[in-house]
Amino acid sequence: MVDATPDILSAAEEKERQKRLKYYSASQWTLIWWRFRRHKAAIVAGVFLALMAVLGLFAEFVAPYGQTTRDTSYIDGAPQMPMFCDRNGCSFQPFIHGVSTKRDPITLRAISVPDPDKRVYVRFFAKGEATDLLGFIPIDRHLFGLDDEKAKLHLWGTDDLGRDVFSRTMYATRTSLSIGVLGVLISFVLALLIGGIAGYAGGMTDNVIQRVTEVVRVVPIIPLYMGLAAAMPKEWSTTQVYFAMTLILGLFGWPTLARRIRSQLLSIRNEDFVVAARLAGARPGRIIGQHMLPSFTSFIIVDLVISFPYMILSETALSFVGLGLRPPTVSWGVLLQQAQSVRVIEQTPWLFIPAIFVVGAVLAFTVIGDGLRDAADPYSEAS
Known part of the structure; x- marks a missing residue:
């Protein structure tokens, strides 16, 4: 009888060797994706956010009625x-x-x-x-x-004007998520430019930029938004108010990320590969963009994902207190503004359904941020 054990062991060893070879020859992004796939909660959160984004993007198709369509025969109607x-x-x-x-x-x-x-x-x-x-x-x-x-x-009932809550929530999902995305992109570009210049240049340039950053960070947000909301002309269209709100959130959301980028650049600006690029005659923009930023891109992405909940919560809170978007534009904050009375809690509790979307989106972004953080860390157990 022939003993097949050596052949089985050699086949298993060869499979393990091929697996390790594939792992060590993979790119950084491939390794991050492999680690991220093991984080089941982050995958579920990603699917949830993707579904929410699809519902908001195609709100006109998913919602049976318009965001201002009224059903006068079913006012404050139950789901x-x-x-x-x-x-x-x-x-x-x-x-x-x-x-x-x-x-x-x-x-x-x-x-x-x-x-x-x-x-x-x-x-x-x-x-x-x-x-x-x-x-x-x-x-x-x-x-x-x-x-x-x-x-x-009316799947989720109607409000005090007979407007369908389900349809309005779908439109609000698109508005709130898009404000979060555009606001984060604006703040990211500013943080990349300001933090990159401060971290690469250092010296007096860094000191001046840091003082400006501190001034922006200590500005009281609520009084600032109150003044800006009062300064917005009443004749502005909903589209103009929407873009103004997005721009404001982006312009005041960059200091934290800029400081993180600056600290990372300061720590690697004297590394051998940076010095070699500088001696080769590369321009500062190319050194920062092609050599320094890619060395910690994964951490920047994690910071970006974690920034989304803060943008969404900022818009929701400001619209809830009447300092953000104004009707007829709908967002999660605008919808929740209608649900702040005792009568609503007692008689029409379905008006709180948009709050579930707010909580779900914030938790999903947080879980994805945790998953990306673990995947981007080469010393984590997931690796």
């Missing part, structure tokens, strides 16, 4: 959840009950109540309001709708 069975039997197609209006015997206020004897079936890719997808693609089909054009489906 309507599609069902398959009721007291009249079951159906293979989801449906909701029709709505009838009755008068409250005590307050004499007109209230909407479901009619269990009337079924309205839900259809996917249903024809509805005509709108422009992404602002320039005309469409009249939506992800879901009702087969009765006179009836309306």
Whole structure:
């Protein structure tokens, strides 16, 4: 009988050798991706953010109604959840009950109540309001709708004006996430320029830039935003207010990242590869961009990801207190501004649904930041 153990062991050793060879010959970004894939929570958070981004990007298609469309027959209406069975039997197609209006015997206020004897079936890719997808693609089909054009489906209920909470939340998701992305990009470019110059030049240039950075950091944010909000002309369109808000968040969000870039550059500016590039006649911009920044790019990306929650929370908080975006523009902060009364907590708690998106986005960015930090660290256990 032939002993196959040596062959099995040699095959296993060869497989391990090939695996190690592939690992050590991979690029830095490939290694980071391999480590990041092991962080299951970060992968789940990334999928969640990707889904949220898709919902916001294609809000005109996902949302059955416009962000200002009103349903006067269903004001402060409760969420309507599609069902398959009721007291009249079951159906293979989801449906909701029709709505009838009755008068409250005590307050004499007109209230909407479901009619269990009337079924309205839900259809996917249903024809509805005509709108422009992404602002320039005309469409009249939506992800879901009702087969009765006179009836309306409100998955997450309506507000005090009869506007659909689900549709407004989809539009708000795009606004809040885009402000976070654009604000971080603006602050990143400023931090890269200012921190790069300070870290590479050093000396008097570094001292001057650091004093300016300290001045920007100690500016009280709330009074500053109050003054800027008051200075915004009332005749400005929602688009102008949106870009102004994004620019303000970006202009005052760069000091922390700039200091981190500056400290990293100061620590490596006298390394051999930097000195060699300088002696070879390379210009400062090329030395910083081609040699110094790539040596800690992974850490910059981690800082950028962690900066997103702060941008989103800043916009949400400012819009919540009335210093940010203004209606009819919708964002998470604008939607939550309507849910700050005791009456809402008692009678219309579904208006707090946008808060779930805020918490989910912030937690997802934080988890992804932790995953990238572990993946970018060559001494972590994930490596």
